[in-house]
Amino acid sequence: MRLLDALEVTDREKRLKVARAILYLAQGVFDECDTEADVLHWSRHNIFLLYDMGIFTALLELLSMEIDNNQACSSAVRKPAISLADSTELRVLLSIMYLMVETIRVEMEDDRPEWRMAREAFKTELGSPLYNGEPFALLLFTMVTKFCSMSAPHFPMKKVLLLLWKTVLFTLGGFEELQAMKVRGREKLKLPPLPEDSIKVVRNMRAASPPASAMELIEQQQQQKRGRRSRRPLVKQDSLDTYNERDPFKNDDARDEEDDGEDVDSGIEGEVDPLDRDVIIQPPPPPPPLRPPTDRVSFPKGLPWAPKVREKDIEHFLESSRNKFIAVFTMEETPAEILYVGMLPSLSQYVIALLKLLLAAAPTSKAKTDSINILADVLPEEMPITVLQSMKLGIDVNRHKEIIVKAISALLLLLLKHFKLNHIYQFEYVSQHLVFANCIPLILKFFNQNIMSYISAKNSICVLDFPHCVVHEMPELTAESLEAGDSNQFCWRNLFSCINLLRILNKLTKWKHSRTMMLVVFKSAPILKRALKVKQAMMQLYVLKLLKIQTKYLGRQWRKSNMKTMSAIYQKVRHRLNDDWAYGNDIDARPWDFQAEECALRESIEKFNTRRYDKNQNSEFAPVDNCLQSVLGQRVELPEDFHYSYEMWLEREVFSQPIQWEGLLQSQ
Numbered sequence: 128m129r130l131l132d133a134l135e136v137t138d139r140e141k142r143l144k145v146a147r148a149i150l151y152l153a154q155g156v157f158d159e160c161d162t163e164a165d166v167l168h169w170s171r172h173n174i175f176l177l178y179d180m181g182i183f184t185a186l187l188e189l190l191s192m193e194i195d196n197n198q199a200c201s202s203a204v205r206k207p208a209i210s211l212a213d214s215t216e217l218r219v220l221l222s223i224m225y226l227m228v229e230t231i232r233v234e235m236e237d238d239r240p241e242w243r244m245a246r247e248a249f250k251t252e253l254g255s256p257l258y259n260g261e262p263f264a265l266l267l268f269t270m271v272t273k274f275c276s277m278s279a280p281h282f283p284m285k286k287v288l289l290l291l292w293k294t295v296l297f298t299l300g301g302f303e304e305l306q307a308m309k310v311r312g313r314e315k316l317k318l319p320p321l322p323e324d325s326i327k328v329v330r331n332m333r334a335a336s337p338p339a340s341a342m343e344l345i346e347q348q349q350q351q352k353r354g355r356r357s358r359r360p361l362v363k364q365d366s367l368d369t370y371n372e373r374d375p376f377k378n379d380d381a382r383d384e385e386d387d388g389e390d391v392d393s394g395i396e397g398e399v400d401p402l403d404r405d406v407i408i409q410p411p412p413p414p415p416p417l418r419p420p421t422d423r424v425s426f427p428k429g430l431p432w433a434p435k436v437r438e439k440d441i442e443h444f445l446e447s448s449r450n451k452f453i454a455v456f457t458m459e460e461t462p463a464e465i466l467y468v469g470m471l472p473s474l475s476q477y478v479i480a481l482l483k484l485l486l487a488a489a490p491t492s493k494a495k496t497d498s499i500n501i502l503a504d505v506l507p508e509e510m511p512i513t514v515l516q517s518m519k520l521g522i523d524v525n526r527h528k529e530i531i532v533k534a535i536s537a538l539l540l541l542l543l544k545h546f547k548l549n550h551i552y553q554f555e556y557v558s559q560h561l562v563f564a565n566c567i568p569l570i571l572k573f574f575n576q577n578i579m580s581y582i583s584a585k586n587s588i589c590v591l592d593f594p595h596c597v598v599h600e601m602p603e604l605t606a607e608s609l610e611a612g613d614s615n616q617f618c619w620r621n622l623f624s625c626i627n628l629l630r631i632l633n634k635l636t637k638w639k640h641s642r643t644m645m646l647v648v649f650k651s652a653p654i655l656k657r658a659l660k661v662k663q664a665m666m667q668l669y670v671l672k673l674l675k676i677q678t679k680y681l682g683r684q685w686r687k688s689n690m691k692t693m694s695a696i697y698q699k700v701r702h703r704l705n706d707d708w709a710y711g712n713d714i715d716a717r718p719w720d721f722q723a724e725e726c727a728l729r730e731s732i733e734k735f736n737t738r739r740y741d742k743n744q745n746s747e748f749a750p751v752d753n754c755l756q757s758v759l760g761q762r763v764e765l766p767e768d769f770h771y772s773y774e775m776w777l778e779r780e781v782f783s784q785p786i787q788w789e790g791l792l793q794s795q
Contacts, residue, residue, distance in 0.1 A: 134185050139216070142189070146219045153177060153226045157597040166594040174230045175242050178249060183227055187258060187266075190220050194270060194279075203281035209503040213281040218504060221286040228253070228290065232297040254298035254462035256469065262462075264298070265469045267291040268477050275480035275499055283504035284484060285527055288534035295538060298462045299545045302326060308548055323432070332431050332664040332699060338656060338691045432701040458739075463549040471740055478560040481535050482569060488531040489573045490581060501531060518609045525586035532573075533620050536627035543634050552735040555728060558635050562725075567635060567645050570628050575654050581621050582661055589613045622663065629658075629669035636676060641721030646673065647680045656692065671696045675708050 133145040151157075155170030177183070193199070193216060203213055211218075231249050238246075253263045270287050273279040300308065306324055313320060458464050470477060486492055487501045505527045511517045539561070547554035588609065589595065590602055602608075636642040646652075651673070658670045675696045678686060686693060686709065693709060702708075752758055769776075 128180065131180055131182060131185060134189065143216050143219065146186075146189075146216065146223070149177065149182060150219055150223050150226075153223050154597075155594065157594055160594075160598065163594045163598050166598060170226070171230055171235075174227050175245055177223075178227060178231060178245055183224065183249075186220055186224055187263070190217075190224070191259075191266070193217050193220065194266070194273070199281065200273075200279045203279065204277065208506075209281050209500065210506050210508045211504060212508050214283045214504050217281075218283045218286060221283060221290055225286065225290045225293065228293045228297055232293065250297055253294055254465060256465060261469045262298070262466055264291060264294050264466060267294065268470065268473075271480045271484070272473065272476045275483050277499070280500060281503055284501055285504055285531055285534075288484070288531055288538070292534045292538045292541075295466070295541050299466070299541060301541075302544075305544055305548065312548065328431055329665045329668055332668065334662040334664045334667055335659070335695045335699070337660040337662070338689065431699065458550060461549060463545045463553075467546060467549065467553050468740060471736065474557065475560050475564075478557070479564050481539065482561070482564050482566055484531060485535045485573075486569055488528040488535075489569075490528070491572055491576050502527065515604065515606055515609070518606055519588070519604070522586050522588060522609060525584070529584075529586060529618070529620055529624070533624045533627075536624045536631065539631055540627045540634075543631065547634075550735075552732050554634075556732045556736070559725070559729060559732065561631075562635055562642060562645075567632065567642065568649055570632050571646075571649050571651050571654055573628060574625075574658055578625070578658050579660055582617055582625065584618050584621060585613055585615070586618070587613055622661070622666065625658070625661070626666050626669065629666065629673065633669055633672050636673070639724075641724045643676050644680065644721060646677050652677065652681060652685070656689075659692070659695075667695075668699055671700050675700050678708055679710060 130145050130149055134142060134149075136142055136145075152173045153170060155166040155168070155173065157166045160166045160169065199213075203209055206213070231246050234243075234246065256262055258266060267287055267290060270279070270282055271284070271291070274282040274284055274287075306326075309321060483499060484501060487499055492498075502524060505523055507520075511520050542557060543554060546557055588604070590599075590604070636646060655670050655673055659667055661667070671692075674692060678693070678696070696708075
């Protein structure tokens, strides 16, 4: 309570000192703990205590004050180089708020009943327009747009984006909550249940071996001409999926003996990078099971997806379509609805700002003088002078960019999925803004790199991770230890980002011929084929989906030369009724007026937004009151002399007018 009172002092230095003390409490008073588990325990305990004391509201007031601090903004604009020192107080405030949002969001089995109540209250509070009439996420979106417009270049964007992502994840819900909302929504609209959970199905799929490159095919032909035994073009399927089926307690001697004779043939033809040969992306150890082990997806042998064909599918198609897309005009005040209403006036600015940050953080982007500086909250005041300091800063800068890409990709995917569930036109509005802001070529540019190097990047220093760095003694860092990196073969942060970006690209192009043609025009097929080298089932699935939708536009020669990719599409991607994706004779492959297609969609979206959210509605979209009692109970403004002549008005307009009773009966 003393710290809470001290947050309101006018002295900036004292206020910063108090904020640091609150941050120390939120971090688990690590100086008094002996183990990492103790730090995490007391961090969780203290964060719920801070929330009960109303610390978050006080921090929000300080954050709003810092955002509106014109003096700090103008000072940062005039500076030639911005460093960590320019955002000290902002970073402390955002760190406390992030710890509170993320810790309270995650539910633990041993949580107290009062903590569970606090979680629901905090979730409702963050998602409601309680902060100056708008949700908390809108304040963070405002920080993003101010930073990208160069009016506040000192804002720590990494922390802002992380807090924004976790806030949206907390208030709207993650993928499991989204799936539950889909099930409830379909039950409410009396639609048939979903055939399966896509995420569960993907977890049971096997990763395929990547297609051979042109150089590998040439080398194979040369070996055949020299009379050598040709190597097998496919990696053995068992070696690709050990992370799905291998029993960690099972002796692998028998498997090793079987594979001894095939060591030469375990990879694709030719000398391939070791990362592409036998390395399998293995997930981290699974957490303890929260559900009974019998809760598994069951599907028939053969293709992994349940076919989307039901009895009387054709007869019920129109009815189900109307229920899904037309009869959803009464929207509830859901968190997604509240967020959309708040974002609507400045949605284009938010989308452009996020894509600018994504472009600046992409590994393929080159530094430009007019681009935004996303390193303001990572560069020190004094630049490094030794090789070790330079290496450490380089790792930190790369890690900083990777975290920004992760936060933006996850945020955009969450918004698209929740808006699509809330109302299809909300999803289409955000999607169209992303397309018009060149999101499709941006994502393709992101993947136009050595994707295996990006997936296997080691831009982290384990001994500096929290809470390890505050509990254990710090070992001496050397250039060799920094160059070696950690023991993980793959960077799960970057894999997560790649999958998110692929899913965003799928959502933007699905059932949109004009956007599918953009994939063809930007020559995405070879870029996506290179991404298949990553032997991870979920990432491969979304790459194959993108290849499937454009296959009919790529020509017969491409299909003939890529039969292995075509086979993988058939095996792993869902197929629909009358789905002839592999042939170019479909009506969808004919030339289309793509501009007219987007314009028609834009017109429908604008009608939807005008009808539902325009406060100055014209009579065409104004709702009609059909209740007799309500209409008769309304007060009607009459002219002053009406009571002198109302008898004449009744005689003329009512009594002298014949009533056609037969006509009324017939119209019924």
